[in-house]
Amino acid sequence: MGPNYYLPLVLVSAAAGKTKCRAGEAKSEGARRRRPRRERDPQRQCSMDEWSGCFFNSLLALVVLVPLAYTVLFSDKFRKFREQWYAEFVSDLRVVWNAALDERKRTLLAPMEHAVSKDDQLRLKKSIRVLEIGCGTGTNLKYYPDGASLVMVDSAADFEDRLLENVKKYPRLFLERIVYSCPEDMCEITDQSVDAVVSTNVLCSVGDERKVLAEVVRVLAQGGKFYMIEPKAENFWSFTFALQWIFTTSGIWPYLFDGCRLTRDIEKVVGEAGFSAVESSDFNLQQSDHFVFRVIRRQTCLVATK
Numbered sequence: 313m314g315p316n317y318y319l320p321l322v323l324v325s326a327a328a329g330k331t332k333c334r335a336g337e338a339k340s341e342g343a344r345r346r347r348p349r350r351e352r353d354p355q356r357q358c359s360m361d362e363w364s365g366c367f368f369n370s371l372l373a374l375v376v377l378v379p380l381a382y383t384v385l386f387s388d389k390f391r392k393f394r395e396q397w398y399a400e401f402v403s404d405l406r407v408v409w410n411a412a413l414d415e416r417k418r419t420l421l422a423p424m425e426h427a428v429s430k431d432d433q434l435r436l437k438k439s440i441r442v443l444e445i446g447c448g449t450g451t452n453l454k455y456y457p458d459g460a461s462l463v464m465v466d467s468a469a470d471f472e473d474r475l476l477e478n479v480k481k482y483p484r485l486f487l488e489r490i491v492y493s494c495p496e497d498m499c500e501i502t503d504q505s506v507d508a509v510v511s512t513n514v515l516c517s518v519g520d521e522r523k524v525l526a527e528v529v530r531v532l533a534q535g536g537k538f539y540m541i542e543p544k545a546e547n548f549w550s551f552t553f554a555l556q557w558i559f560t561t562s563g564i565w566p567y568l569f570d571g572c573r574l575t576r577d578i579e580k581v582v583g584e585a586g587f588s589a590v591e592s593s594d595f596n597l598q599q600s601d602h603f604v605f606r607v608i609r610r611q612t613c614l615v616a617t618k
Contacts (some may be wrong), residue, residue, distance in 0.1 A: 313427040327389055406601045420613050421455040430505045430533035445495045446514035450478035458600045465491045496523035504533045511539045515578050517571040525585035538616040542578045543608045579612055587616040
């Protein structure tokens with residue numbers, strides 16, 4: 313997107329502004345000649361023509377500036393700076409994010425301590441099999457019950473070394489295997505083979521959340537539970553929802569946060585996935601903890617039973 317794109321818009325915007333200004337001056341001069349002196353209003357409001365001119369110029373400015381910002385920020389010349397800034401930004405955000413959700417995750421996953429496995433061998437060991445979608449570096453390991461047998465699913469092997477290091481910190485857990493697969497197709501995991509599925513802030517980023525939930529229902533044993541924490545879209549007419557829609561539709565938020573789309577109604581999709589029972593509750597993040605939380609303040613905790 314080069315200068316040939318911006319030059320006509322800039323010229324049109326300048327010409328439109330100049331024309332509107334002249335038209336406004338002419339109308340004002342004519343009004344002064346026709347109207348008696350005593351009827352002049354020192355605080356005269358702008359006419360509809362002037363308002364339309366302002367709106368037209370503002371619209372053209374957005375059309376010009378938004379693509380220009382994209383061209384600058386996402387150009388190859390800024391790639392190194394962007395990657396360095398993003399790595400530091402995500403690292404800092406991850407620390408704050410994990411701290412903000414710590415108590416919620418602990419409360420959400422606590423019932424797994426009393427779960428009984430459908431697998432005969434695991435039941436004898438008083439253990440359960442837990443499948444985590446989008447395991448990353450293993451930030452949820454500390455919430456799992458003693459003796460849990462883990463199946464970790466992720467779409468890439470980028471975090472494998474850090475995941476294995478974190479697993480070593482929890483000898484009370486057993487890492488059964490790591491499956492590198494997109495969550496929409498977990499064909500390596502057999503039907504009704506796990507007692508619990510955990511997903512924290514993953515479904516907002518997947519390609520098709522309905523396919524993911526269909527896989528969750530397939531791999532869960534009868535009576536098994538699906539535990540989830542996800543961002544929840546704000547009320548449709550709120551200013552925050554407008555921000556969420558703009559950031560998602562423009563591609564800015566998905567670009568920065570692994571494809572996350574803030575306007576998805578994941579709770580509704582879970583309710584349509586075929587679970588026998590769904591329990592959910594909303595909570596708000598403290599906006600003062602991080603400026604990102606102002607956009608994703610509202611979160612949903614959910615437990616679904618097959």
